[in-house]
Amino acid sequence: MMPDKEKNEFASWQVNCPVSVTANADCVTLAHGEGGRLSRKLIQDRIIHSLKNEFLIAMNDAAHLPEIQGPLALTTDSFVVSPLFFPGGDIGSLSVFGTVNDLAVSGAKPLWITLSLIIEEGLPLVVLDRILESIACAAQETGVKIVAGDTKVVPRGAADGLFINTTGVGELIKPIPPGPQTLQEKDELIVSGPIGRHGIAILTVREELAMEPVPQSDCGSLIRPVKRLREELGDQIRCLRDATRGGVAAVMHEWAEACGLTLSLDERSIPVSPEVRGVCELLGLDPLHVANEGTMLIAVKQGAGAAAVEVLQSLAETAEPRLIGTVNPRGIAPVTVRRTLGPEQPLDDPLGSPLPRIC
Amino acid sequence: MKYLDEYRDPGAAQLLLDEIRRISSRCWTLMEVCGGQTHSLLRHGIAAELQGTVELIHGPGCPVCVTDQAAIDFACQLAQKEDVVLTSFGDMLRVPGSRGSLLDAQTAGANIRIVYSPLDAVELARTHPEKQFVFFAVGFETTAPATALAIKQAGRYQLENFSFIVSHVRVQPAMESLVQAPDHRVQAFLAAGHVCTVMGFESYEPFVKRYQLPVVVTGFEPLDLLEGILACVKQLEANEARLENRYARTVRSTGNLAAQDLVQEIYQVCDSEWRGFGMIPEGGLELRPEWQNFDARMRFTEPALRVIDLDECRSFEVMTGHIKPPECPHFGKSCNPESPLGAPMVSSEGACAAYYRYDVTAS
Numbered sequence: 001m002m003p004d005k006e007k008n009e010f011a012s013w014q015v016n017c018p019v020s021v022t023a024n025a026d027c028v029t030l031a032h033g034e035g036g037r038l039s040r041k042l043i044q045d046r047i048i049h050s051l052k053n054e055f056l057i058a059m060n061d062a063a064h065l066p067e068i069q070g071p072l073a074l075t076t077d078s079f080v081v082s083p084l085f086f087p088g089g090d091i092g093s094l095s096v097f098g099t100v101n102d103l104a105v106s107g108a109k110p111l112w113i114t115l116s117l118i119i120e121e122g123l124p125l126v127v128l129d130r131i132l133e134s135i136a137c138a139a140q141e142t143g144v145k146i147v148a149g150d151t152k153v154v155p156r157g158a159a160d161g162l163f164i165n166t167t168g169v170g171e172l173i174k175p176i177p178p179g180p181q182t183l184q185e186k187d188e189l190i191v192s193g194p195i196g197r198h199g200i201a202i203l204t205v206r207e208e209l210a211m212e213p214v215p216q217s218d219c220g221s222l223i224r225p226v227k228r229l230r231e232e233l234g235d236q237i238r239c240l241r242d243a244t245r246g247g248v249a250a251v252m253h254e255w256a257e258a259c260g261l262t263l264s265l266d267e268r269s270i271p272v273s274p275e276v277r278g279v280c281e282l283l284g285l286d287p288l289h290v291a292n293e294g295t296m297l298i299a300v301k302q303g304a305g306a307a308a309v310e311v312l313q314s315l316a317e318t319a320e321p322r323l324i325g326t327v328n329p330r331g332i333a334p335v336t337v338r339r340t341l342g343p344e345q346p347l348d349d350p351l352g353s354p355l356p357r358i359c
Numbered sequence: 360m361k362y363l364d365e366y367r368d369p370g371a372a373q374l375l376l377d378e379i380r381r382i383s384s385r386c387w388t389l390m391e392v393c394g395g396q397t398h399s400l401l402r403h404g405i406a407a408e409l410q411g412t413v414e415l416i417h418g419p420g421c422p423v424c425v426t427d428q429a430a431i432d433f434a435c436q437l438a439q440k441e442d443v444v445l446t447s448f449g450d451m452l453r454v455p456g457s458r459g460s461l462l463d464a465q466t467a468g469a470n471i472r473i474v475y476s477p478l479d480a481v482e483l484a485r486t487h488p489e490k491q492f493v494f495f496a497v498g499f500e501t502t503a504p505a506t507a508l509a510i511k512q513a514g515r516y517q518l519e520n521f522s523f524i525v526s527h528v529r530v531q532p533a534m535e536s537l538v539q540a541p542d543h544r545v546q547a548f549l550a551a552g553h554v555c556t557v558m559g560f561e562s563y564e565p566f567v568k569r570y571q572l573p574v575v576v577t578g579f580e581p582l583d584l585l586e587g588i589l590a591c592v593k594q595l596e597a598n599e600a601r602l603e604n605r606y607a608r609t610v611r612s613t614g615n616l617a618a619q620d621l622v623q624e625i626y627q628v629c630d631s632e633w634r635g636f637g638m639i640p641e642g643g644l645e646l647r648p649e650w651q652n653f654d655a656r657m658r659f660t661e662p663a664l665r666v667i668d669l670d671e672c673r674s675f676e677v678m679t680g681h682i683k684p685p686e687c688p689h690f691g692k693s694c695n696p697e698s699p700l701g702a703p704m705v706s707s708e709g710a711c712a713a714y715y716r717y718d719v720t721a722s
Contacts (some may be wrong), residue, residue, distance in 0.1 A: 174693055207475055208479075209475065271497070274360055277360055277363075278360070281360075281363065283475075284450075339362075339402065339403065339404075340367045340369060340403075341367055341369055341372055341403040341404060341405075341581050342402070342404020342407070342408070343402045343404045343407060345402070345404070345716075345717050345719075346716070348696075348715075348716055351697060352453075
């Protein structure tokens with residue numbers, strides 16, 4: 001169900017959306033999802049028109065994909081972000097970058113993705129068009145093709161404007177980073193850029209916090225940085241992960257659990273933009289717990305951290321990478337942080353969504 | 360970042376720590392009143408650094424932690440009504456009443472919205488006349504003026520679909536009640552800087568004289584806290600009891616007069632039930648009779664639920680300095696942030712949560 005505030009904004013759709021279904025309706029109706037003429041028109045005129053490629057144009061029940069050599073990687077993700085458009089991105093670009101990034105950090109070259117749209121009745125067609133355009137741009141930027149899809153329309157109130165699911169297939173490229181279970185003492189931890197930007201951008205716009213400048217999401221592709229890192233560092237890389245929900249802290253906890261060691265971070269070297277830091281200080285949030293959508297963590301063997309930072313620094317997507325910590329014998333907690341002042345402290349695993357404090 | 364980094368400078372902090380250690384002839388026991396201060400003392404390792412020199416008792420200054428369970432139960436009860444939307448601040452949502460938290464109620468289908476300002480709740484009520492909106496107003500004198508403004512605004516719009524559960528509490532009566540206990544251990548107070556920003560600090564003069572305890576108005580950043588602690592220790596070593604303002608960049612002796620006028624106009628002082636403490640005379644605020652049409656307890660005639668008191672949480676002993684959170688037998692075992700027995704383990708300002716998060720020895 002959409003929150004009341006959004007419902008209020010969406011209430012204007014009702015005015016523009018006639019009850020009778022016509023081909024000229026300027027918003028998505030239940031009839032668009034019923035499989036008839038309107039469904040075909042929606043798919044042909046809008047979805048295929050925006051995303052056109054040889055696989056989609058064939059309009060088969062299943063996409064016939066060319067043979068590839070070597071093992072595959074497969075991932076799926078659903079996107080329910082509210083609002084649909086936010087500073088620095090929208091649900092469309094997010095749904096492509098999110099899945100593509102998951103493939104890239106797993107060691108795969110992203111090739112194809114599927115796209116399922118669950119549309120709430122009443123979504124303006126101009127909104128849908130803008131999102132499809134954004135999906136097309138993101139697909140082009142990342143070099144993936146949208147090869148199959150599905151469209152469902154659900155009654156008003158059964159979704160929040162638009163939900164998207166994307167499933168991605170990629171070709172695993174050797175040597176595949178062996179994963180966090182292979183982390184060893186003295187390995188080095190790197191973050192590819194300033195943290196917490198996506199979560200704070202969403203929070204600011206969702207709650208209408210009048211921040212100037214408006215915090216921007218880091219929503220973007222990590223394909224090029226991952227590719228360059230792997231080319232330059234090869235088997236020096238232990239593991240990579242985009243730090244989405246739960247932020248840096250959640251990834252660190254997963255890695256610590258996998259290897260049984262302590263991951264120790266140094267707060268002073270973790271990049272945080274003034275906008276993100278300002279909102280976090282104001283609301284009592286820890287940037288380490290806030291979501292990212294185009295920022296990743298990399299663990300490399302001892303001594304390889306500086307080279308990794310140098311590679312990332314040369315790329316526009318990851319211009320502010322930092323060495324933020326090391327892997328140590330299991331100590332006081334699975335993940336620790338040394339802040340500007342005071343002793344090394346445990347860094348807690350995020351519990352639910354961060355709630356702003358009262359004062 | 361300006362106004363932040365200069366108050367977290369490690370070199371300056373070390374100088375203050377050294378000075379506190381140098382002048383202390385014995386271990387002094389201070390109480391920081393505010394939960395925000397507790398959080399900062401633990402997060403920046405100050406409490407640990409001063410071990411043996413200054414013992415810090417973490418006072419009752421987390422308004423979420425002292426909110427009466429009956430008020431939370433009432434809020435949950437209203438939130439579950441078909442046509443009601445309950446609004447409140449974020450960290451109120453996880454605090455358990457005697458029958459679960461607002462988040463539990465939300466999971467069970469209640470309509471609950473987090474707001475960042477009570478005025479946002481007024482706006483929601485104005486734009487959705489078909490629903491009844493209730494704002495669950497918690498906090499000390501710091502948040503009371505914002506609620507007062509919202510009530511005035513609701514009055515101006517003549518909103519008939521908006522009401523308040525007022526659970527505002529007052530700091531000074533709680534401090535009085537603490538030092539009136541025969542076994543209290545407090546030798547000096549760090550007064551909450553933000554409360555003094557609104558209310559000023561002149562009202563502490565009679566308190567200092569009566570109880571002969573130093574009171575130092577203190578801020579929240581590490582250097583603010585260390586300056587406040589140093590000022591307390593200096594007074595104690597000189598056998599003095601004075602009122603001092605060490606948060607002068609924000610606090611004036613008279614406070615914010617416009618905010619105080621607003622509080623006066625809307626509320627009157629009342630006795631108040633504090634969770635963990637019991638009834639504190641003059642410990643709370645309630646709506647004046649002329650504003651009572653905005654009182655949710657008048658608007659809704661829900662039968663009062665009996666508070667199921669399991670009596671396991673030992674927050675009273677924590678907040679009065681008789682035990683440190685890790686000394687509670689439930690700490691980190693049956694009581695943790697995922698399944699808290701009491702409010703201090705839930706709120707980001709709560710003493711138990713601060714120890715759970717930051718204290719190395721505790722975890």
